[in-house]
Amino acid sequence: MDISSLEQLRGCGGAGFPAAFKWKAVRDEPVVGTPASGGGKILVCNADEGEPGTFKDGWILREQPEVMLRGMQRAAAFTGAVRGYVYLRPEYVEQLAHLKQAIASLVAQGILSEGSGALWAGAGFAGRPAEMHDTGLDDVALSALDWFVEHGAQGLQGEATENGGLLTGHAFGEGRSAPLPPKVGEDVAPASTTGVPCRIDICVGGGAYICGEETALLESMEGRRPQPRHKPPFPTQSGLWGLPTLMNNVETFWWAERLLAGEPVSGCRLYSLSGDVHRPGVYEAPVGISARELIDTFGGGVIGQQDVGCWIPGGAATGVLPAACLDTPLSPEGLKEVGTAPGTAAVVVYAAPQDAREVAAKIMRFFAQESCSQCTPCRLGCLATADWLDRTQAWPDADTEERWLESMALGSICGLGFTAPLVVQQWRRWFAESGVPA
Numbered sequence: 001m002d003i004s005s006l007e008q009l010r011g012c013g014g015a016g017f018p019a020a021f022k023w024k025a026v027r028d029e030p031v032v033g034t035p036a037s038g039g040g041k042i043l044v045c046n047a048d049e050g051e052p053g054t055f056k057d058g059w060i061l062r063e064q065p066e067v068m069l070r071g072m073q074r075a076a077a078f079t080g081a082v083r084g085y086v087y088l089r090p091e092y093v094e095q096l097a098h099l100k101q102a103i104a105s106l107v108a109q110g111i112l113s114e115g116s117g118a119l120w121a122g123a124g125f126a127g128r129p130a131e132m133h134d135t136g137l138d139d140v141a142l143s144a145l146d147w148f149v150e151h152g153a154q155g156l157q158g159e160a161t162e163n164g165g166l167l168t169g170h171a172f173g174e175g176r177s178a179p180l181p182p183k184v185g186e187d188v189a190p191a192s193t194t195g196v197p198c199r200i201d202i203c204v205g206g207g208a209y210i211c212g213e214e215t216a217l218l219e220s221m222e223g224r225r226p227q228p229r230h231k232p233p234f235p236t237q238s239g240l241w242g243l244p245t246l247m248n249n250v251e252t253f254w255w256a257e258r259l260l261a262g263e264p265v266s267g268c269r270l271y272s273l274s275g276d277v278h279r280p281g282v283y284e285a286p287v288g289i290s291a292r293e294l295i296d297t298f299g300g301g302v303i304g305q306q307d308v309g310c311w312i313p314g315g316a317a318t319g320v321l322p323a324a325c326l327d328t329p330l331s332p333e334g335l336k337e338v339g340t341a342p343g344t345a346a347v348v349v350y351a352a353p354q355d356a357r358e359v360a361a362k363i364m365r366f367f368a369q370e371s372c373s374q375c376t377p378c379r380l381g382c383l384a385t386a387d388w389l390d391r392t393q394a395w396p397d398a399d400t401e402e403r404w405l406e407s408m409a410l411g412s413i414c415g416l417g418f419t420a421p422l423v424v425q426q427w428r429r430w431f432a433e434s435g436v437p438a
């Protein structure tokens, strides 16, 4: 299969990693075991959309889930994977219904394998074991919060180590014992060589922000607390159950299908536009459009004809920018110039006179609450910065700030800890030092 049309496609889940690179990396990995013994290569679609301000995956899953699933099938054919999973944010109940319907339709068309669409649940931060479910959300609706209410905080660690899965079996990887979904049949060979369709099931997520981090997601699927893994090895080498795993975001598979089908949509993205605009929504627009154009052309302008006070370019993790940056191209290069990145392309608009520091403080509090607590710099740094902001109504002095932020950026395992300092750095660059009014 020729995937040259994907060369410009970057992952749409936040990190912006080139999609074609991942596809080729998984294709080139040797096959471990056989599909019938629980081996082979794996696809995972990250549908745990949790970045504040971001709702474009929810739109795809509601409006065009078949397109995304067809993209997964193409990825299966290219990489040789025979099993795929959509890891779905548990709040997306409506999307789940659409997804199941779309899977059933593709099975009927012979595009996905018989038996696709089984439902199971990933573990949450309380370490609730993963379980397999045939129908409905009754059992998996037990969120981490429900778990606390029901059981209290005792025994969280113990719970995390137990294998409570209904289906168990050999898992590839050192000493791993994890719930496995149904194995595919003995006669199923990689799709790339036989044209046999891939089987795609659904894993309802554990209900924490960190579950959207790719390796935390894998931990959740394996029935453990969703705490990010050290990398390397990368999921393309050793992902779910230690098998080579291609993980892409919902929107990435959606674009992949459209590009590989020959649509002239190269260089476009879905923007989640929200906040103080007349027409918030999901809009397809070129990479490199400016926030001003998005707001004026698609969003109908700022509510009440007010000026923009500040805005978020790509979800909470990309920090807060002043109105002076509204003409910056929303591209990796353009946003790099102003010290940030496109993230999930979620543009949140705040009308003047919104205090940018207040927005940043809320973001930091969010990170403090959602930190998985595995790394001390992230656990303490997010909390200390959020507390400082709330207590003093002022920013830390530059020395303190530097020490905190550097420790967080250098000593954290995952993107949450890496990017949290950006929130403070953005403030200093744009609102404190440059004299731009908030």
Ligand code: SF4
Pocket (backbone or CB within 6 Å): 210, 227, 228, 370, 371, 372, 373, 374, 375, 376, 378, 379, 412, 413, 414, 415, 416, 417, 418
């Ligand atoms: S950086 Fe934060 S969220 Fe990420 S692994 Fe460390 S403690 Fe957990």
